[in-house]
Amino acid sequence: xxxxxxxxxxxxxxxxxxxxxxxxxxxPSMPALAxxxxxxxxxxxxxxxxxxxxxxxxxxxxxAMRSEPVSNAEFLAFVSTHPQWRxxxxxxxxxxxxxxxxxxxxxxxxxxxxxxPVVKVSWFAAEAYCESEQARLPTWHEWEYVAAADATRRDAxxxxxxxxxxxxxxxxxxxxxxxxxxxxxxxYGVRDLHGxxxxxxxxxxxxxxxxxxxxxGDPDLLKFCGAGALSMQDRDNxxxxxxxxxxSSLKGADVTGNLGFRCVRPNEEKSP
Amino acid sequence: xxxxAPWLGxxxxxxxxxNPGPALSAPASDxxxxxxxxxxxxxxxxxGKAIDFASLRGQPRLITMFYASCPYMCPLIIDxxxxxxxxxxxxxxxxxxxxxxxxDAERDDPAALRALADKRKVDTSRWTLAHADAADVxxxxxxxxxxxxxxxxxxxxxxxxxxxxxxEGRIVARSEIMGKTDPxxxxxxxxxxxxxxxx
Numbered sequence: 001x002x003x004x005x006x007x008x009x010x011x012x013x014x015x016x017x018x019x020x021x022x023x024x025x026x027x028p029s030m031p032a033l034a035x036x037x038x039x040x041x042x043x044x045x046x047x048x049x050x051x052x053x054x055x056x057x058x059x060x061x062x063x064a065m066r067s068e069p070v071s072n073a074e075f076l077a078f079v080s081t082h083p084q085w086r087x088x089x090x091x092x093x094x095x096x097x098x099x100x101x102x103x104x105x106x107x108x109x110x111x112x113x114x115x116x117p118v119v120k121v122s123w124f125a126a127e128a129y130c131e132s133e134q135a136r137l138p139t140w141h142e143w144e145y146v147a148a149a150d151a152t153r154r155d156a157x158x159x160x161x162x163x164x165x166x167x168x169x170x171x172x173x174x175x176x177x178x179x180x181x182x183x184x185x186x187x188y189g190v191r192d193l194h195g196x197x198x199x200x201x202x203x204x205x206x207x208x209x210x211x212x213x214x215x216x217g218d219p220d221l222l223k224f225c226g227a228g229a230l231s232m233q234d235r236d237n238x239x240x241x242x243x244x245x246x247x248s249s250l251k252g253a254d255v256t257g258n259l260g261f262r263c264v265r266p267n268e269e270k271s272p
Numbered sequence: 273x274x275x276x277a278p279w280l281g282x283x284x285x286x287x288x289x290x291n292p293g294p295a296l297s298a299p300a301s302d303x304x305x306x307x308x309x310x311x312x313x314x315x316x317x318x319x320g321k322a323i324d325f326a327s328l329r330g331q332p333r334l335i336t337m338f339y340a341s342c343p344y345m346c347p348l349i350i351d352x353x354x355x356x357x358x359x360x361x362x363x364x365x366x367x368x369x370x371x372x373x374x375x376d377a378e379r380d381d382p383a384a385l386r387a388l389a390d391k392r393k394v395d396t397s398r399w400t401l402a403h404a405d406a407a408d409v410x411x412x413x414x415x416x417x418x419x420x421x422x423x424x425x426x427x428x429x430x431x432x433x434x435x436x437x438x439x440e441g442r443i444v445a446r447s448e449i450m451g452k453t454d455p456x457x458x459x460x461x462x463x464x465x466x467x468x469x470x471x
Binding site: 090091092093094123124127136202203204205206207208248252 | 303305306307308310407410411413414415417418419420421422429
């Protein structure tokens with residue numbers, strides 16, 4: 001952002017001073033540019049969807065995650081510059097008919113919607129938005145890893161209070177207006193992973209717990225089913241497993257009234 | 273009052289430059305909105321030839337996803353597609369194309385796909401085995417309603433399904449019955465090919 005500011009300033013001649021002041025004021029209100037990505041160090045953790053049988057079996061490389069879910073105002077800025085993602089132009093194969101139908105028109109949002117997380121977005125639209133920020137959706141493992149934190153601990157999942165807070169939110173989610181973005185930051189500085197909306201992940205179509213083709217005698221398939229079944233009995237992870245159940249039931253063009261998203265970028269410099 | 277016009281244009285330009293269009297974009301404007309060919313998908317076939325997915329429009333096609341090192345299910349997918357074809361008359365069969373796209377972006381380069389095609393004696397005048405980049409594999413699977421997940425050791429768990437596309441790229445039928453023909457699916461293929469014997 002600094003780089004862009006100075007190059008504009010340099011070519012604007014005598015308007016430079018005014019321009020610098022304007023940019024300073026204008027940028028925070030330009031959501032497509034205002035996204036704040038927080039560095040998350042890599043690490044190993046026990047996922048509810050393990051890839052092997054050892055306890056700390058999932059390695060998440062260092063990444064930078066959006067500190068907040070994408071808001072209606074940010075998504076509006078995106079469809080303005082990428083009109084193929086307007087609800088009146090998007091191909092049906094990428095988004096069903098209820099896509100963004102909570103907005104008053106295809107190119108405006110209602111009063112009070114600006115700072116709410118955008119919902120009723122399809123996986124394809126979410127992925128395209130992230131690509132416009134040179135980012136992508138987090139994988140399930142990346143999301144689960146960062147979402148395991150509470151305000152002070154990077155993995156708070158064994159704490160009954162943490163689990164109860166999340167389960168308590170699940171009971172409240174249906175009906176009523178969405179709250180605005182801006183919950184408390186977790187130990188990484190990331191907000192609203194719990195308590196506001198559910199979020200798309202890049203590999204949503206990898207989260208099948210009961211596999212297809214189950215009668216084909218593939219031994220690896222049995223291993224997968226076994227791991228899934230064990231995790232399902234783990235009441236500690238019940239709150240997180242509900243997310244998997246929901247995500248695994250969706251198709252890429254589906255939208256729901258409480259499903260939004262955020263984006264991540266790989267952080268190769270900080271990966272081991 | 274200072275007029276912001278001279279730099280504003282530049283600023284907008286910089287914003288646009290910083291936001292290159294996403295990979296997903298609508299190609300031809302007359303393409304149906306529910307066509308899978310809306311997906312911008314660069315492919316490479318078993319001979320290393322670049323294929324633009326949308327250029328496949330114009331011919332009915334069976335499409336499926338697989339991977340070359342797959343020990344059991346994927347040979348069965350090939351066999352099932354063949355059995356389905358054998359139900360058709362020769363003239364009908366000539367009108368049908370088959371596209372198999374690999375889940376395994378890492379290992380299934382054109383050489384690996386060519387080796388499989390030779391081993392299984394695949395007729396590459398009508399059948400195409402194709403590689404796509406990992407992010408594009410995920411998108412194609414999403415468009416086709418196929419689930420897959422890489423597991424330890426490089427294998428994949430995945431939906432095994434034959435999908436029938438009409439000439440416009442709309443999904444007409446799908447079958448997860450493997451190892452024998454699915455009569456309802458064969459009938460759908462005949463209908464799409466304009467066979468008067470279709471029920």
